[in-house]
């Protein structure tokens with residue numbers, strides 16, 4: 001069991017380091033760093049892997065793609081990335097992204113914000129939990145003294 005967990009973490013690390021996270025990979029790929037964030041390092045790493053598989057086709061942490069960039073999402077208002085063109089449905093969604101609101105959103109975005117441009121659902125509650133933990137761990141670059149400020 002311990003070995004399996006360790007192997008999963010290692011696989012996640014390799015995937016992330018070889019993946020499309022760009023600058024973000026250095027933060028997430030350091031297990032020590034992740035563990036000090038929340039004590040839930042393994043779940044966060046699994047969330048990162050799920051994020052890369054399910055979300056990275058449309059999202060990245062630091063660049064708007066089909067969907068808005070995600071770094072610093074946790075705790076900020078929905079529809080608030082300044083240079084992303086949201087649907088009116090998301091602009092009207094007057095909420096803060098927390099574990100609760102993200103869980104409802106990821107379960108069924110079109111039910112939560114009818115008319116939204118995101119139709120992708122995550123049906124498994126455990127998968128949603130790990131993805132949300134990962135998003136929570138990915139704080140804004142300006143919060144980290146070791147990172148240059150974004151321009």
Ligand code: HEC
Pocket residue numbers: 051054055056057058059066067068073077078079080081085086087088089090097105106115116117118119120122131
């Ligand atoms: C097929 C493309 C696609 C996929 C896959 C996708 N999204 Fe999205 N996402 C979007 C689009 C487009 C928007 C903007 C929605 C709008 O403006 O109505 C969005 C918006 C969001 C928002 C709101 C962000 C904000 O700034 O308010 C969150 C949170 C989000 N997505 C999370 C996720 C997560 C987590 C996954 C993976 C489980 C995911 N998305 C997968 C396309 C996608």
